Amino acid sequence: MALDPGALSPDVLSFLHERVVGTLTTLRADGSPHVSAVGFAYDAPARVVRVITWSASVKARNAARGGRAVVAQVDGGRWLALEGSVRLVTDPDGVAAAVGAYAMRYRQPGERPDRVAIEIAVDRILGRA
Numbered sequence: 001m002a003l004d005p006g007a008l009s010p011d012v013l014s015f016l017h018e019r020v021v022g023t024l025t026t027l028r029a030d031g032s033p034h035v036s037a038v039g040f041a042y043d044a045p046a047r048v049v050r051v052i053t054w055s056a057s058v059k060a061r062n063a064a065r066g067g068r069a070v071v072a073q074v075d076g077g078r079w080l081a082l083e084g085s086v087r088l089v090t091d092p093d094g095v096a097a098a099v100g101a102y103a104m105r106y107r108q109p110g111e112r113p114d115r116v117a118i119e120i121a122v123d124r125i126l127g128r129a
Helices: 010-015 058-064 092-105
Strands: 022-027 033-038 041-043 048-054 068-075 078-089 115-128
Touching (some): 010 078, 022 058, 033 058, 041 092, 048 058, 078 092
Antiparallel strands (some): 022 033, 022 068, 041 048, 048 115, 078 115
Protein backbone atom coordinates (compact mmCIF):
# COMPACT_ATOMS: atom_id res chain seq x y z
CA MET A 1 0.00 0.00 0.00
CA ALA A 2 1.25 3.51 -0.81
CA LEU A 3 1.80 5.83 2.15
CA ASP A 4 1.95 9.63 2.17
CA PRO A 5 5.58 10.56 3.02
CA GLY A 6 4.29 13.75 4.67
CA ALA A 7 1.72 12.08 6.92
CA LEU A 8 3.17 8.88 8.36
CA SER A 9 1.35 7.20 11.23
CA PRO A 10 2.98 6.79 14.64
CA ASP A 11 3.28 3.03 13.94
CA VAL A 12 5.23 3.66 10.73
CA LEU A 13 7.50 6.20 12.40
CA SER A 14 8.10 3.82 15.30
CA PHE A 15 9.03 1.02 12.88
CA LEU A 16 11.51 3.36 11.19
CA HIS A 17 13.25 3.91 14.53
CA GLU A 18 13.53 0.26 15.56
CA ARG A 19 16.95 -1.35 15.25
CA VAL A 20 16.13 -3.16 12.01
CA VAL A 21 18.68 -3.55 9.22
CA GLY A 22 17.49 -2.74 5.73
CA THR A 23 18.59 -3.07 2.15
CA LEU A 24 19.69 -0.32 -0.19
CA THR A 25 19.11 -0.75 -3.92
CA THR A 26 21.06 1.54 -6.25
CA LEU A 27 21.67 1.25 -9.97
CA ARG A 28 24.97 0.24 -11.52
CA ALA A 29 26.26 2.10 -14.58
CA ASP A 30 24.69 -0.58 -16.81
CA GLY A 31 21.28 -0.05 -15.15
CA SER A 32 21.25 -3.33 -13.23
CA PRO A 33 20.34 -3.21 -9.52
CA HIS A 34 22.94 -3.41 -6.77
CA VAL A 35 21.47 -4.45 -3.40
CA SER A 36 23.35 -4.30 -0.12
CA ALA A 37 22.42 -4.67 3.53
CA VAL A 38 22.62 -1.33 5.35
CA GLY A 39 21.76 0.49 8.49
CA PHE A 40 19.85 3.66 7.68
CA ALA A 41 18.06 6.55 9.32
CA TYR A 42 14.94 8.33 8.14
CA ASP A 43 14.47 12.05 8.80
CA ALA A 44 10.68 12.29 8.53
CA PRO A 45 10.36 16.11 8.58
CA ALA A 46 12.96 16.42 5.79
CA ARG A 47 11.75 13.22 4.05
CA VAL A 48 15.36 12.04 3.68
CA VAL A 49 16.96 8.63 4.16
CA ARG A 50 20.63 8.68 5.19
CA VAL A 51 23.07 5.80 4.83
CA ILE A 52 26.73 5.94 5.82
CA THR A 53 29.39 4.18 3.78
CA TRP A 54 32.91 4.72 2.43
CA SER A 55 33.86 6.53 -0.74
CA ALA A 56 35.10 3.53 -2.75
CA SER A 57 32.01 1.37 -2.11
CA VAL A 58 29.84 0.30 -5.03
CA LYS A 59 26.80 1.95 -3.44
CA ALA A 60 28.68 5.27 -3.12
CA ARG A 61 29.81 5.14 -6.74
CA ASN A 62 26.26 4.35 -7.83
CA ALA A 63 24.79 7.18 -5.72
CA ALA A 64 27.33 9.63 -7.17
CA ARG A 65 25.72 9.10 -10.58
CA GLY A 66 22.33 10.19 -9.22
CA GLY A 67 19.12 8.60 -10.39
CA ARG A 68 16.83 6.75 -8.00
CA ALA A 69 17.32 4.39 -5.09
CA VAL A 70 15.25 2.42 -2.59
CA VAL A 71 15.80 1.55 1.05
CA ALA A 72 13.64 -1.27 2.39
CA GLN A 73 13.22 -2.97 5.75
CA VAL A 74 11.25 -6.08 6.63
CA ASP A 75 10.30 -7.54 9.99
CA GLY A 76 7.77 -10.38 9.77
CA GLY A 77 4.62 -9.01 8.14
CA ARG A 78 5.78 -5.41 8.53
CA TRP A 79 7.70 -3.88 5.66
CA LEU A 80 8.52 -0.50 4.17
CA ALA A 81 10.19 0.63 0.95
CA LEU A 82 11.30 4.28 0.76
CA GLU A 83 12.05 5.48 -2.77
CA GLY A 84 13.42 8.66 -4.26
CA SER A 85 16.24 10.48 -5.96
CA VAL A 86 19.70 9.65 -4.64
CA ARG A 87 22.86 11.67 -4.16
CA LEU A 88 26.28 11.21 -2.63
CA VAL A 89 27.14 13.51 0.27
CA THR A 90 30.81 14.28 0.86
CA ASP A 91 30.75 17.57 2.78
CA PRO A 92 31.74 17.20 6.46
CA ASP A 93 28.48 18.61 7.86
CA GLY A 94 26.33 16.36 5.70
CA VAL A 95 28.38 13.28 6.57
CA ALA A 96 28.28 14.19 10.28
CA ALA A 97 24.48 14.45 10.13
CA ALA A 98 24.29 10.96 8.64
CA VAL A 99 26.71 9.54 11.23
CA GLY A 100 24.71 11.12 14.05
CA ALA A 101 21.44 9.74 12.73
CA TYR A 102 22.98 6.27 12.32
CA ALA A 103 24.33 6.41 15.90
CA MET A 104 20.89 7.28 17.27
CA ARG A 105 19.26 4.31 15.57
CA TYR A 106 22.00 1.68 15.87
CA ARG A 107 25.32 2.54 17.54
CA GLN A 108 28.24 4.93 17.12
CA PRO A 109 30.15 3.78 14.03
CA GLY A 110 33.93 3.58 13.96
CA GLU A 111 35.90 6.45 12.52
CA ARG A 112 36.76 6.33 8.81
CA PRO A 113 38.71 9.00 6.96
CA ASP A 114 36.91 8.03 3.74
CA ARG A 115 33.38 8.23 5.21
CA VAL A 116 30.65 9.53 2.91
CA ALA A 117 26.87 9.41 3.08
CA ILE A 118 24.10 8.54 0.70
CA GLU A 119 20.88 10.53 0.83
CA ILE A 120 17.57 9.59 -0.73
CA ALA A 121 14.99 12.37 -1.09
CA VAL A 122 11.92 10.25 -0.43
CA ASP A 123 8.94 10.87 -2.69
CA ARG A 124 7.26 7.46 -2.42
CA ILE A 125 6.75 5.01 0.44
CA LEU A 126 5.18 1.61 0.06
CA GLY A 127 4.52 -0.83 2.86
CA ARG A 128 2.66 -2.08 5.86
CA ALA A 129 3.83 -1.21 9.33
